[in-house]
Amino acid sequence: MLELLKTICEVPGVSGREHNIAAKIKEILTPYVDEVRIDNLGNVIGVIRGTAPADKKKKLMFSAHMDEVGFMVTKVDDNGYMHAVNIGGPNMISASYREVVFDNGCRGMLVPTCGNDGAGQVGKCVVDVGAKNKEEAEKVAMPGDTFTVAACIIPLCGTRYAGHPVDDRIGCAILIDAARILSEGERPANDIFCVFSVQEEINGNGGLTAAYQEMPDYGIAIDVCGVGDMVGSDPMVMKLGDGAAIKVKDSTIMCDWDLVKRMFKLAEDNNIKYQREILLAGGTDATSMQKVAMGIKAGCISIPMRYLHTSAEAFDMEDAVACRDLTVAMCRDAEI
Ligand SMILES: [Zn+2]
Known part of the structure; x- marks a missing residue:
């Protein structure tokens, strides 16, 4: 299993x-x-x-x-950052600075927009896909596209595991x-x-x-x-x-x-x-x-x-x- x-x-x-x-x-x-x-x-x-x-x-x-649970892109700005809103209730502290993946397989990093103090706030985040500008970012994803924190299954002690x-x-x-x-x-x-x-x-x-x-x-x-x-x-x-x-x-x-x-x-x-x-x-x-x-x-x-x-x-x-x-x-x- x-x-x-x-x-x-x-x-x-x-x-x-x-x-x-x-x-x-x-x-x-x-x-x-x-x-x-x-x-x-x-x-x-x-x-x-x-x-x-x-x-x-x-x-x-x-x-x-x-x-x-995951996220949806709401806007791509001129610097190529994707602003996002949560879909369901993802834990924002956990999602911050993690790899995220779009439905088309493209990847990026989720970054909180109000510093570490705001890392727990839903909706205060962007995705950095490494794009130089808006045009390059929109080749990865457009407003309305969804993404999620990348999957992982980590073995712990004995029969226990953790992941997403x-x-x-x-x-x-x-x-x-x-x-x-x-x-x-x-x-x-x-x-x-x-x-x-x-x-x-x-x-x-x-x-x-x-x-x-x-x-x-x-x-x-x-x-x-x-x-x-x-x-x-x-x-x-x-x-x-x-x-x-x-x-x-x-x-x-x-x-x-x-x-x-x-x-x-x-x-x-x-x-x-x-x-x-x-x-x-x-x-x-x-x-x-x-x-x-x-x-x-x-x-x-x-x-x-x-x-x-x-x-x-x-x-x-x-x-x-x-x-x-x-x-x-x-x-x-x-x-x-
Ligand atoms: Zn459930």
Whole structure:
């Protein structure tokens, strides 16, 4: 799964400009599913057809978002500097003086415009692509083009890593790897929809419209969550290395309690390490899916993570494996 994660982290996909990462994920996913399509908004939707008779069959939708936080060029000035605005909530301290990459593969350096004191301020930055003037810079990118901090995955102690954009390519890697495992074993009873959604970081519209198309019985996001074992963090129980985090609530959702309890039981029955997630701030595609049409029972499997939206998003690969195993167990759960 680490190699898969590295591969999909390398492809930029700022919210609303997911075409490159969508093409990559579709290519990797295709051998593992019965059907795959890219919908009107750009979501990649893979389908695994279940074996149960139509009147007994349930629909399970899993959604991992493939977009990432980033930036958009607002103006190129006469000196060739590109002024930019944030798309979603990138951490500006982390992004400052780092290499950035445009959708066309061109590179530059992000520089805060108000000195080191202002490095934390969103929108107060330019990109220096080394251009001598406006004309040369506009050959690299024009106003309206997006860019992101260059990808990296840094090995830390043991099974831990840090990098960017782990939120939420780690969720995409988990969902792809779960589909691979399902394709190599017995076909599940229920229909499984693997959604790689767009625009989660800005509005959640991808997860919402994907759910509207299929009206699943259950909508489960696979995303990252903040933790309590970080310097200065809020009092929360989630920790790196304590296993898959099963969301009970965040600031935008109360997860379906029967679904949450079913997930606890499946983890226990399959010896999958898990922890309860009570997240004080944030939301995922679970919130988007829950409010579709007459409502969908929603939950979320989370990878515990430190330093969200920086270039040092830190996680434990053993937690990611636990999240994948729980995803597979849910797909194989004929009793849900
Ligand atoms: Zn996310």
